[in-house]
Amino acid sequence: MTARGLIIGAPRSGSGKTSVTIGLLRALRRQGLAVRGAKSGPDYIDPGFHEAATGLPGVNLDSWAMTPALLDALVAQTFEGAEVVIAESAMGLFDGIQAGQGRTGAGSDLAARYGLPALLVLDVSGQSTTAAAVAKGFATYNPDVRIAGVVLNRAGSDRHIRLCSEAIEAIGLPVVGAVPRNPDMALPERHLGLVQASEHGAIEAFIDRLADVMESALDLERIAAMAQRPQLPGPGDLAAMIPPPGQRIALAQDAAFSFVYPHVARHWREAGAEIVPFSPLADEGPAEDCDSCWLPGGYPELHAARLAAAETFQARIVAFSHTRPVHGECGGYMVLGGALEDADGALHPMLGLLGHTTSFARRKMNLGYRQARLLGDCPIGRAGETIRGHEFHYARVIDPGTDDALAEIADGTGTSIGPSGGRRGLVTGTFFHAIARG
Structure with missing residues (x-):
């Protein structure tokens, strides 16, 4: 080196x-x-x-x-x-x-x-x-x-x-x-x-x-x-990376969905997975030949009306979720819910694949490291695993719905925060962004 x-x-x-x-x-x-x-x-x-x-x-x-x-x-x-x-x-x-x-x-x-x-x-x-x-x-x-x-x-x-x-x-x-x-x-x-x-x-x-x-x-x-050469203590290994959630991953990617950690996407590709982007704002859905779908974070609260009107996106992702896993992080989690309230207080119907409702009008900043103990299998890990990551959002859940929680989360020092996210069938989501396995 x-x-x-x-x-x-x-x-x-x-x-x-x-x-x-x-x-x-x-x-x-x-x-x-x-x-x-x-x-x-x-x-x-x-x-x-x-x-x-x-x-x-x-x-x-x-x-x-x-x-x-x-x-x-x-x-x-x-x-x-x-x-x-x-x-x-x-x-x-x-x-x-x-x-x-x-x-x-x-x-x-x-x-x-x-x-x-x-x-x-x-x-x-x-x-x-x-x-x-x-x-x-x-x-x-x-x-x-x-x-x-x-x-x-x-x-x-x-x-x-x-x-x-x-x-x-x-x-x-x-x-x-x-x-x-x-x-x-x-x-x-x-x-x-x-x-x-x-x-x-x-x-x-x-x-x-x-x-x-x-x-x-x-x-x-x-x-x-x-600048100096780094002094590496050892060769390291990638065992703690988030594994690819499928061989062909449909990834929402546009101005509403854009928050993907570079190291995560790189690892998926290097592990042999193919990332197939699609744009919900262009009324596109996940490709039929994909075997998982990932809705990352971003700014859906700024595009709620367009997402609510994207009928092809909605129909295709709902159909996809009947047979293959769909996971949403932060903004993606908001869109998986029943509705999203924008900054002006207007309520827009979302995918309804999970039962919660989120609001950007009634803001509360959530910021910090998170340790998530998964309560069920999902694209970021298996039940019982601990995943480390981060939350940073102003939106809040105003109706939690009745879905099972996806994880029990704690802050970076281990202090319990409580249940987080939702899971229903093959659909999972949370405000928590996964960085690596703990």
């Missing part, structure tokens, strides 16, 4: 590390490097931007949801076929849950386990010398995590850059660039985070603008030289 890597970290979400990461990925690619992006934690959206910037598939590397052996195997895969890997931390670099050393889900777990240096992105708006105190805290907080350099973000002037840089370099950390305040660098957002790369109307031009900024603001040669 000759690829080198580093972690992009920050003190908090909103520091600008995603914009820096995307622009840096494209800028390094322009230099002729085979560069790949990765994301710590359970984020669907950023890997899509990483792939758009590099031309290589992104990946999630989650130290809580993935066993150490699986994480090692995925890190090895990620570094194959690339020269430089840039892994973007979720939230703040050290932010995770109290679940044991190295299993917190924080980006710092990756830095410590694999000996990867971290590049710290500091939003220095509203401060100067204080930035050095923040940087020093990061540099000394965990001796197993090495801060290799600092990028100043949202800098206001040359004087501002000089004051911050002098203070930070006085404590022994190099400043490898300063990105000026620029509202044009903001990524569009909505209720579950960033608008996805596939929906950005001018994604190439936008990424090129970010790369232009990084080329002028950062010392790319110095940053590339900071």
